[in-house]
Amino acid sequence: MEYDVIVVGGGFAGLSAALFTGGWGLKTLVLEAENHPSLWSYPRRKFLETMSGTEIVQRMVEEAKRDGTDIHTGERAVDLDMEEKKIVKTQKEHYTCDALVLATGPRWKFLNVPGETWLARGTSYCAECHGRFFKDSDVTVVGSGDAAAHEALLLSQIARGVTLVTNSKKLEAKDSLSEELARKGIQVVKGYKVEAIERRELTNIVRLVKMETGETRNLATDGIFIALGIEPTALKVEKIGVRTHRQGNILVDGWQQTNVEGVFAAGDCTCSSGFNLTSCLGDGVKAGLAAYLYLKRLRKRK
Numbered sequence: 001m002e003y004d005v006i007v008v009g010g011g012f013a014g015l016s017a018a019l020f021t022g023g024w025g026l027k028t029l030v031l032e033a034e035n036h037p038s039l040w041s042y043p044r045r046k047f048l049e050t051m052s053g054t055e056i057v058q059r060m061v062e063e064a065k066r067d068g069t070d071i072h073t074g075e076r077a078v079d080l081d082m083e084e085k086k087i088v089k090t091q092k093e094h095y096t097c098d099a100l101v102l103a104t105g106p107r108w109k110f111l112n113v114p115g116e117t118w119l120a121r122g123t124s125y126c127a128e129c130h131g132r133f134f135k136d137s138d139v140t141v142v143g144s145g146d147a148a149a150h151e152a153l154l155l156s157q158i159a160r161g162v163t164l165v166t167n168s169k170k171l172e173a174k175d176s177l178s179e180e181l182a183r184k185g186i187q188v189v190k191g192y193k194v195e196a197i198e199r200r201e202l203t204n205i206v207r208l209v210k211m212e213t214g215e216t217r218n219l220a221t222d223g224i225f226i227a228l229g230i231e232p233t234a235l236k237v238e239k240i241g242v243r244t245h246r247q248g249n250i251l252v253d254g255w256q257q258t259n260v261e262g263v264f265a266a267g268d269c270t271c272s273s274g275f276n277l278t279s280c281l282g283d284g285v286k287a288g289l290a291a292y293l294y295l296k297r298l299r300k301r302k
Contacts (some may be wrong), residue, residue: 001029001093001095001096002027002028002085002095002096002097002206003026003027003028003029003043003070003095003096003097003098004021004028004034004097004098004295005017005018005026005027005028005029005085005095005098005099005100005101005102005128005288005291006028006029006030006031006088006095006099006100007021007028007030007031007101007103008031008088008100008101008102008103008104008235009030009031009032009102009103009104009105009267009269010030010031010032010034010061010073010103011057011072011105011267011268011279011280012056012060012280012284013103013105013266013267013268013280013283013284013287014032014056014103014155014266014267014278014283014284015030015057015060015061015064015284016060016100016266016280016281016283016284016285016288016292017103017284017285017288018030018064018069018071018101018215018284019060019063019064019067019069019113019266019284019288020126020231020285020288020289020291021069021099021101021288021291021292022064022067022068022294023067023233024067024071024292026099026291026292026295027068027185028064028067028068028069028070029069029070029071029072029078029095029097030064030071030072031075031088031090031095031182032071032072032073032074032075033071033074033075033076033079034073034074035073035074038262056277060244061269062140062183064179067113068292072090075090075091075092075103076090076091077089077090077235078090078091078235079235079239080100080235080236080237080238080239080240080245080284081240082240082241082260083223084087085097085098085238086098086099086100086263087198088100088263093284095136098106098233098262098295098298099262099263099264099291099294099295100262100263100264101265101266101284101287101291102235102237102250102263102264102265102266102269103240103265103266103267103269103283103284103287104235104259104269105268105269105274106230106249106289107230107265108226108228108229108230109202109226109229110196110226110228110232111142111193111226112195113141113194113196113227114171114196114197115196115198115199116197116226117195119290120223122199122204122221122223122237123197123204123224123225123226124223124224124225124226125225125226125227126225127141127151127154127155127225127227127280128154128226129276129277131154131155131158132158133223133224134155134159134222134223135158135159136158136159136160137160137222138160138161138162138163138220138221138222138223139155139159139161139163139221139222139223139224139225140157140162140163140164140206140219140223140224140225140289141155141163141164141165141222141225141227141229142164142165142166142194142224142225142226142227142228143164143166143226143228143229144166144167144168144172144173145227145229146173146174146177147168147169147227147229148164149173149177149178149180149181150177150224150227151172151227152164152186152227153177153180153181153184153186153263154183155193155225156184156185156186159223160292161187162182162184162186162187162217163186163187163188163189163221164187164188164189164255165189165192165194165206165208166188166189166190166191166192166221167172167191167192167211168190168191169190169191170190171237172187172257175233186296189208189214189219191206191210191211192209192210192211192217193208193209193211194195194206194207194208194214195208195209197206197224200220203219203220203221203222204220204221204222204223205219205220205221205222206218206219206221207219209212210217227251230248232259237250237258237265240263241260242258242259242260242263242265243258243259245281249269249270249271250265250269250270250271251271252264252265252266252270252271254286255286255287255289255290256270256283256286256287256290257290261294262291262294262298264287264288264290264291264294265287266280266283266284266287267279267280267283267284268280269282
């Protein structure tokens with residue numbers, strides 16, 4: 001099937017790009033890997049204190065569909081090819097397009113323990129995104145590197161108390177960060193791994209196991225922030241020549257253009273993202289506008 005624009009990813013960035021391209025009459029397809037993306041059912045993320053993430057996404061989907069945009073959920077893009085047109089392959093179909101927008105989001109590294117999926121009930125992977133919901137609360141950060149230390153320090157500015165749990169005997173962060181953690185009074189629990197996250201009536205319980213002895217310990221907390229870092233997107237964008245950072249994030253210019261003509265990227269899969277709702281929306285609008293202008297120039301050349 002042929003489209004003017006294919007957007008890979010149905011989050012804030014992908015949908016805002018599709019709203020722009022579909023609204024300007026371009027035949028647009030959005031491919032979203034999940035049947036019900038966790039973002040679409042996340043009630044605690046507010047925008048201007050009036051609408052939840054769920055409400056924003058639902059309205060975006062409705063408007064995009066009114067403009068004629070096709071939105072396929074539960075259809076994962078598994079491969080890309082570049083011939084005369086750009087080809088996006090899923091497990092179901094092959095689609096072609098003239099302009100491609102990559103909005104695949106980050107792949108957070110997971111603990112893979114029971115209870116971790118309760119994103120709406122106190123588990124997060126981004127203190128900058130969700131830390132404000134835990135003002136004057138007790139929070140736990142899980143991780144051992146610089147990223148975990150940074151998350152803990154950021155949360156210490158708003159939370160009542162912060163505990164950092166690492167499975168290593170020593171915190172694997174810069175000395176300067178370790179010293180700052182001590183100055184801020186952040187408790188560091190070393191040598192424990194998280195076995196499970198349990199939701200109780202008023203709080204969360206993080207079930208810990210000591211690596212050396214098997215001793216168990218329960219830690220009561222309002223919020224759990226998993227800070228194990230991120231992985232590159234599963235979609236191998238390098239195959240079509242798209243340049244990425246050494247950590248896998250896609251490199252873009254100020255108009256969300258990659259180094260490959262007609263291929264754009266937006267949101268948390270890029271190096272320019274702020275891992276924030278509003279930055280993703282802005283990225284998507286810029287990518288949609290850039291794709292529209294690119295196709296306009298392309299058709300003039302033809």
